[in-house]
Amino acid sequence: MPRFVFLGAPGAGKGTQAEILSREARLAHVSTGDLLRAAAAAGTPLGREADGHIRAGRLVPDGLVLALLRDRLDRPDARAGFILDGFPRNRPQAEALATITPLDAVVWFELPSAVLVDRLAGRRVCTQCGTVYNVSSRPPRTAGRCDRDGAGLVQRPDDRPEAVTTRLKVYADQTAPLLEYYRGRGLVRSIDAAGTPEDVTARLRAVLEAAAGRGDAATSPPRRSPGPRSR
Numbered sequence: 001m002p003r004f005v006f007l008g009a010p011g012a013g014k015g016t017q018a019e020i021l022s023r024e025a026r027l028a029h030v031s032t033g034d035l036l037r038a039a040a041a042a043g044t045p046l047g048r049e050a051d052g053h054i055r056a057g058r059l060v061p062d063g064l065v066l067a068l069l070r071d072r073l074d075r076p077d078a079r080a081g082f083i084l085d086g087f088p089r090n091r092p093q094a095e096a097l098a099t100i101t102p103l104d105a106v107v108w109f110e111l112p113s114a115v116l117v118d119r120l121a122g123r124r125v126c127t128q129c130g131t132v133y134n135v136s137s138r139p140p141r142t143a144g145r146c147d148r149d150g151a152g153l154v155q156r157p158d159d160r161p162e163a164v165t166t167r168l169k170v171y172a173d174q175t176a177p178l179l180e181y182y183r184g185r186g187l188v189r190s191i192d193a194a195g196t197p198e199d200v201t202a203r204l205r206a207v208l209e210a211a212a213g214r215g216d217a218a219t220s221p222p223r224r225s226p227g228p229r230s231r
């Protein structure tokens with residue numbers, strides 16, 4: 001069963017690509033950011049505690065994130081394989097993950113920081129369905145409205161400049177060092193995350209197919225879809 005981690009800086013395109021490739025390969029897309037935002041929107045005790053950290057661009061305490069992750073990986077769809085998007089983000093999380101599951105590959109999204117900042121500044125999300133747009137690279141058909149349901153698009157609170165600065169620093173200090181941790185375990189596959197989303201998907205597909213054939217947890221490569229999806 002294919003088990004992948006997508007790691008990279010905020011705005012590198014992890015969510016965009018995990019959405020596409022998880023659907024293609026019938027893997028669960030497990031985004032701790034999405035899980036935390038859903039908990040915050042639902043007003044659960046965990047979500048209320050996480051909300052201030054997310055808005056400020058800080059990491060949510062490990063115990064809260066791990067509780068959400070374990071629940072999510074226990075759901076039936078994740079038992080056929082998954083893409084972890086945004087987890088782990090520090091050494092304690094990586095060590096905890098190693099006690100939960102083996103991995104086939106950790107895909108490292110490489111992108112210059114100027115491009116990251118532009119992508120985050122332009123990101124807009126649907127208030128209803130969460131579809132992700134970008135004012136430059138993926139604009140909606142009608143400005144400010146979701147193509148799927150016509151609901152309004154908003155900027156994520158943590159995409160405002162102050163929070164972006166904090167997120168990039170947290171990434172450099174706590175998440176980027178995981179590159180060495182996973183290199184030491186022979187799991188890292190780096191990809192160039194620049195170019196159009198379609199270019200990046202093609203690069204990733206090749207990497208995942210190769211890794212799924214080699215990893216100790218893998219049984220089958222991702223299935224190809226007939227073409228790019230609309231979201």
Ligand code: AP5
Pocket residue numbers: 008009010011012013014015016017032033034036053054055057058059060061062065085086087088089093119120122123124132133134135137138158167193194195196197198200
């Ligand atoms: P999370 O939601 O994971 O945010 P992030 O890691 O900062 O990553 P982003 O979602 O900002 O970027 P992405 O790489 O997914 O980019 P996307 O595809 O959207 O986490 C948010 C917060 O939750 C954290 O700060 C923390 O507080 C908390 N949290 C989450 N996980 C945690 C954990 N494990 N531990 C503790 N706390 C945790 O793309 C960005 C934009 O670029 C979009 O507009 C998109 O349309 C556009 N785009 C994508 N690809 C391309 C392309 N190829 N060309 C042009 N534009 C593109």
Ligand code: MG
Pocket residue numbers: 014015016031033086
């Ligand atoms: Mg994301």
